[in-house]
Amino acid sequence: MELLDINNTNNIDTDVFHSNTNIKMKLRNQIEEIDNPVLEIKDLAVSYGEEKYAIENVSAKIAKNKITAIMGPSGCGKSTLLRSINRMHELYPNTGSKGGILLSGDDIYKMNPINLRRKIGMVFQRPNPFPTMSIYENVIAGFLLNGIKLKSSEKDEIVEKSLKDVALWDEVKDSLHKKGSFLSGGQQQRLCIARALAYTPEILLLDEPTSALDPIATAKIEDLLVKLKDDFTIVLVTHNMSQAARISDYSMFMYLGELVEYGKTKKMFTNPVDKRTEEYLTGQFG
Ligand SMILES: Nc1ncnc2c1ncn2[C@@H]1O[C@H](COP(=O)(O)OP(=O)(O)OP(=O)(O)O)[C@@H](O)[C@H]1O
Numbered sequence: 001m002e003l004l005d006i007n008n009t010n011n012i013d014t015d016v017f018h019s020n021t022n023i024k025m026k027l028r029n030q031i032e033e034i035d036n037p038v039l040e041i042k043d044l045a046v047s048y049g050e051e052k053y054a055i056e057n058v059s060a061k062i063a064k065n066k067i068t069a070i071m072g073p074s075g076c077g078k079s080t081l082l083r084s085i086n087r088m089h090e091l092y093p094n095t096g097s098k099g100g101i102l103l104s105g106d107d108i109y110k111m112n113p114i115n116l117r118r119k120i121g122m123v124f125q126r127p128n129p130f131p132t133m134s135i136y137e138n139v140i141a142g143f144l145l146n147g148i149k150l151k152s153s154e155k156d157e158i159v160e161k162s163l164k165d166v167a168l169w170d171e172v173k174d175s176l177h178k179k180g181s182f183l184s185g186g187q188q189q190r191l192c193i194a195r196a197l198a199y200t201p202e203i204l205l206l207d208e209p210t211s212a213l214d215p216i217a218t219a220k221i222e223d224l225l226v227k228l229k230d231d232f233t234i235v236l237v238t239h240n241m242s243q244a245a246r247i248s249d250y251s252m253f254m255y256l257g258e259l260v261e262y263g264k265t266k267k268m269f270t271n272p273v274d275k276r277t278e279e280y281l282t283g284q285f286g
């Protein structure tokens with residue numbers, strides 16, 4: 001094989017070299033731009049018991065009281081990254097992780113995971129109200145399941161406030177003691193968000209929360225998330241690019257386990273730095 005003379009730059013594809021370096025510099029600059037971060041992900045890697053990591057070298061700060069969207073093709077590690085933020089990935093067998101995550105400066109891997117999940121709540125793709133519980137019990141399920149005793153008046157207050165927060169109160173206030181599973185899909189998903197909010201998290205993680213819903217139910221959840229960011233920090237995995245463009249402040253684009261691009265949503269959608277982001281956003285793959 002012919003060796004390259006590195007002193008002879010004509011032999012080296014300098015454009016590729018420089019453009020890669022520039023992309024890395026720009027990505028780093030964008031990460032530094034995040035104002036008022038509440039969460040800092042540092043060189044995170046997660047594996048599911050295999051040698052290969054599902055995500056690797058992920059570093060990012062998450063801005064307080066903003067919506068951060070995570071996008072990317074199926075299997076690129078979006079859910080893995082999201083789950084690692086409240087250590088839900090540890091519930092799968094043989095997972096391993098490297099690197100760290102700081103919540104307001106504290107290492108989450110040194111915290112009690114149950115306490116951590118109280119601070120960082122999660123909502124999944126399929127609405128999953130507890131089928132044997134009433135709407136009322138579903139909202140306060142976090143307290144019931146953890147044996148946290150509340151006065152009746154406190155419970156009533158939390159249920160009403162949480163259901164109002166998700167704009168479901170008017171629809172269910174006369175059937176609070178009926179089972180949550182009788183609600184429509186969109187109502188069930190709002191109930192699940194209410195259940196997460198009732199536990200007063202600082203951060204709400206949502207994994208494709210509207211992918212099983214129709215456009216009207218989707219619009220309601222999107223409106224809701226924009227209102228909720230006044231009180232909570234939101235991280236949202238979505239396959240729906242127009243949803244990310246509509247409601248998120250910051251966007252991440254992941255590809256093959258790597259965080260390829262991260263920055264202000266408007267900037268990413270109008271002027272992406274990396275070619276792979278551009279190809280994804282223009283529907284050329286994924
Ligand atoms: N519980 C698990 N056990 C083993 N491997 C897993 C597990 N969950 C995810 N993986 C693997 O980790 C990688 C990332 O998966 P992940 O579910 O995070 O992707 P994703 O971007 O959320 O995909 P999708 O858009 O389809 O939901 C994939 O290669 C997947 O096969």
Ligand SMILES: [Mg+2]
Pocket residue numbers: 078079080207
């Ligand atoms: Mg996923």
